[in-house]
């Protein structure tokens with residue numbers, strides 16, 4: 001965990017993965033705390049409303065009441081249900097009064113956290129990168145915003161929306177990952193019984209053996 005926190009302090013983009021109970025939320029809470037102490041404008045988001053609510057309560061129990069509000073990434077920057085093409089959304093963000101709040105969010109944020117990343121499609125990650133770069137007018141990945149992604153790719157995949165041209169491809173093959181330091185957590189903290197921990201790993205990888 002110390003190496004991840006150091007990378008976060010140094011301003012790297014991070015992708016933190018690992019099975020349930022390996023401490024992804026724990027690390028996120030430490031990172032959020034450090035960003036806040038540094039005076040960074042941090043946005044904490046997740047990919048669904050329910051996971052955002054759960055994340056907020058987990059972060060509060062670890063880092064205390066000062067954690068910022070947690071919302072969905074869609075609500076944070078105006079993605080809605082993914083119906084807009086990239087430049088169409090840029091146009092709305094630049095010119096529609098209805099999108100003022102989203103534009104302000106994008107322009108003021110310095111660090112963006114997205115949890116439950118397995119449910120974010122490649123198309124939406126690329127859209128986020130595009131609109132951040134265009135709206136902030138900074139020709140760097142994500143317009144220079146530090147991005148921290150966390151999740152477990154063996155959990156729920158993205159929901160495809162073929163009507164909007166999104167085939168639901170996971171971000172695992174995204175070329176944007178070249179801009180991330182990727183780290184997989186493997187030590188399970190939530191359980192302590194070795195047999196149970198082994199079973200969790202096997203079930204996650206569809207390798208569970210039936211014992212009769």
Ligand SMILES: Nc1ncnc2c1ncn2[C@@H]1O[C@H](COP(=O)(O)OP(=O)(O)OP(=O)(O)O)[C@@H](O)[C@H]1O
Nearest residue numbers: 001018019020021022023024025026027152189190
């Ligand atoms: N580095 C650590 N040292 C000791 N305990 C830890 C550590 N990291 C996490 N834990 C504990 O392990 C449990 C699971 O941690 P956490 O909820 O962060 O895992 P997670 O990977 O986010 O799980 P999930 O994918 O199910 O949300 C918690 O009770 C947490 O306090």
